[in-house]
Amino acid sequence: MNFLLLFSRQGKIRLHRWYQAYSEKERRKILKDVPYIVCNRKPRMSNVVEWSNGLKLVYKRYASLIFCVAVENEDNELLVLEIIHRYVELLDAYFGNVCELDVIFNFEKAYHILDEFILGGYVQESSRKLCLDAMCEADLLAGEVDVKKILEEVGLY
Template sequence: MLQYYVTDTCSVRIHFVLLISRQGKVRLTKWYSPYSQKERTKVIRELSGMILSRGPKLCNFIEWRGLKVVYKRYASLYFCMCVDTEDNELETLEIIHHYVEILDRYFGNVCELDLIFNFHKAYYILDEVLIAGELQESSKKSVARVIAAQDTLIDNAKEQASSLSNMIAQATK
């Protein structure tokens, strides 16, 4: 009797994630491979220059330093992921799109200002989608449930802190 074993051959190893505005401002970075601060600055400067100067009709993949950078522009932001050269570019584009769809669901048509003023939420959502540079959760509903639970915890903590502050204010009058 033959037995078939399913292996995970569609795994993408992400080295880092960058969100860059059309003006070249970095809106989010997440590093899954070790880079010194000096190297990170150099990588951001180099890649943002390369990506922003490319025409819109060119493909969304760049061979870079023995790695591959996959990017996609959504409105005024470029979502970039650096992967190994043998990794599947289309799967990486799907991961980018998955992250953007979750951001859209959470913020209601996400824009650059949402990420500027709620960067902690953008990082939290990214951490729910990716862990250690690999796709952790492919279900948008699961991510939405976890984020809603986190928001509830934060709201409850704020209410408790507010009521505690009111009690302290009343006691010191």
């Protein structure tokens, strides 16, 4: 995995994580080009786009958010789609049906969930329960509400 971008249907970047070294100029160009490429694709087109430098973009749209990952041409697209879906499941479990505003106003938590799940471009922890446990512990250390108890009450945990 080279990078992960999360943006709105209008192309506004909401979250980005870089797993390969890019110069600031390259990053700005990627942040401008990738949302343009993905947002201008028709709904019935494939979720995989052959891109430059031996990379391909794998993306999936959930409501008003688009999750996009750049991977090598040899990587398995279905596995990448599964990774994207697992991240969305984690966000849904934590925020309760995640939306764009959750990511905007709680971006540090969205980054933390991503870092619990993916580290250095590789899946670090595939267990949803362990990722959520780590988030609940972080919330307890920060003195915030016990999210685990709330999730158990709602039946999401």
